[in-house]
Amino acid sequence: MKKTLNLGAAPRALCGAVRADATDPKALFDQLNAAVKEMRENNDAALASKVDDVVLTEKVDRINAEISKIEAAMDDALAKIASASLGKAEGPKDAEYTDQFNAYFRRGVSSERLENVKAAATKVDGEGGYLAPIEWDRTVTGRLKQVSVIRQYASVISISGAGFSKVFSDRNVGSGWVGETAARPSTTTPALSSLQFAIGEIYANPAASQGLIDDAEFSVEQWLADEVETEFSRQEGIAFLSGDGTNKPHGLLTYVTGGANAARHPWGAITTTNSGAAAALTGDGLLSLIYALPEEYEANAKLFMNRTTAGAARKLKDGQGNYLWQQAFEAGQPATIAGVPIVHLPAMPAVGASAVAALYGDMAETYQVVDRIGIRVLRDPYTNKPFVHFYTTKRVGGGVKNPDAMKALVIAA
Known part of the structure; x- marks a missing residue:
């Protein structure tokens, strides 16, 4: 049976996306985790559907886009904090x-x-x-x-x-095994x-x-x-x-x-x-x-x-149905795919x-x-x-x- 949605209700993650204190990495991180959870719930429902549910697919794409916006806002907030700390360096030398x-x-x-x-x-x-x-x-x-x-x-x-x-070497170094008293012919240089x-x-x-x-x-x-x-x-x-x-x-x-x-x-x-x-x-x-x-x-x-490619990667699963993408456990740390850190x-x-x-x-x-x-x-x-x-x-x-x-x-x- 085809799934239906109430189009009048905004996805939970979208309601507050990048609208809390956009300079607070902790608040943005909480939004990010909530958005990722909701995206996965809807993506799983779309994958389980026996027919192509356009409405559900569009909802997943909207949430996925909002995740990218939250990540961008978090990166910007962290960069501004780091940049501000540079301005507090010691006085002129x-x-x-x-x-x-x-x-x-x-x-x-x-x-x-x-x-x-x-x-x-x-x-x-x-x-x-x-x-x-x-x-x-x-x-x-x-x-x-x-x-x-x-x-x-x-x-x-x-x-x-x-x-x-x-300067680079072409790595073309010759070698060989020899006996104790055997001759040592020239090798490639x-x-x-x-x-x-x-x-x-x-x-x-x-x-x-x-x-x-x-x-x-x-x-x-x-x-x-x-x-x-x-x-x-x-x-x-x-x-x-x-x-x-x-x-x-x-x-x-x-x-x-x-x-x-x-x-x-x-x-x-x-x-x-x-x-x-x-x-x-x-x-x-x-x-x-x-x-x-x-x-x-x-x-x-x-x-x-x-970020667009990262959005596509968030939907990928392995052969056991586990998401390859894993969200970070704390603000400022990168998400991973198969344990590998992702950099935008x-x-x-x-x-x-x-x-x-x-x-x-x-x-x-x-x-x-x-x-x-x-x-x-x-x-x-x-x-x-x-x-x-x-x-x-x-x-x-x-x-x-x-x-x-x-x-x-x-x-x-």
């Missing part, structure tokens, strides 16, 4: 330089010391811009780590030169090759009116840090995942088999596992992906996917034919982010009067350093 830099912010007043730092920090002496105080630089970089998912989990190094290269991690320049160009800057209650430094964080994290999120390497990092997905950089690394491409269905996510496909990763990388391995990576492709819908592996071992030390700020009060622009730049690079530590799930039969 170099108060004199910080005062001079703030004077440059507000009034465009330079100093001999700022000029000396400018010449040392830029690619071309006198090209313009001043190196931000080190505590300001660290605060912005710390916030970027909270917002940019790949930066948060990848390896990050800071360099003072124009670029970075890493590994070849070495160098992989360049080119540095691109990322920029933001926020503007504020001179009147706003002159307001003693307005913190130009804090405002600019927030603007830079927002723009840099957005650009990094795109480039670290799909950048083409032209004036930007080489993106992680471009190293997957069939990608533009599949042959770039001496050790080969990031290999793929099929989902087992031409246009859908399957439990068997996810499990095959997880078991395709070599054991030495399992300790720090995570499953990376966007917004720019990942959604489930669709031939799409790379998920990545599984150790991101720190796989991807290298390269920061050129220092954020530069050029104050421009002339281009767009009466606004003052703060042209802010940071040189960043990135690329895969070990393709064996990551595997990709392709939606294919």
Whole structure:
């Protein structure tokens, strides 16, 4: 018999979804648990139905969408708490330089010391811009780590030169068993090759009116840090995942088999596992992906996917009817699939034919982010009067350093 629903009654989980204190992770976590429970109850009812119950299926999809919204709100609340704690760091390490830099912010007043730092920090002496105080630089970089998912989990190094290269062996080392007095013939010798991690320049160009800057209650430094964080994290999120390497990092997905950089690394491409269905996510496909990763990388391995894909994964069951998705037991901890932590990576492709819908592996071992030390700020009060622009730049690079530590799930039969 076909199941019926009272369409006038909103699902229990939807009634309060993201409407309680959206800045309280504990309240959001309670909503999340209630929503997951209700989604499973309705999904089980839909699966048990002998006919296709459109109304029940739509209800499951609505609750599933609300779960994603609650998760996003929780992530945002936790990120804001972490970001606020960064702002409570110790005072300036170099108060004199910080005062001079703030004077440059507000009034465009330079100093001999700022000029000396400018010449040392830029690619071309006198090209313009001043190196931000080190505590300001660290605060912005710390916030970027909270917002940019790949930066948060990848390896990050800071360099003072124009670029970075890493030497790799082809692992072609010969060996053999011999007797105590037997001759030792020559064995094969590994070849070495160098992989360049080119540095691109990322920029933001926020503007504020001179009147706003002159307001003693307005913190130009804090405002600019927030603007830079927002723009840099957005650009990094795109480039670290799909950048083409032209004036930007080489993106992680471009190293997957069939990608533009599949042959770039001496050790080969990031290999793929099929989902087992031409246009859908399957439990068997996810499990095959997880078991395709070599054991030495399992300790720090995570499953990376966007929220839409995560929504599809919540409905998957194993052969015994158990849900593969397990919600975390406390706020701030990730949900898991087959015991593997899930990380939401917004720019990942959604489930669709031939799409790379998920990545599984150790991101720190796989991807290298390269920061050129220092954020530069050029104050421009002339281009767009009466606004003052703060042209802010940071040189960043990135690329895969070990393709064996990551595997990709392709939606294919």
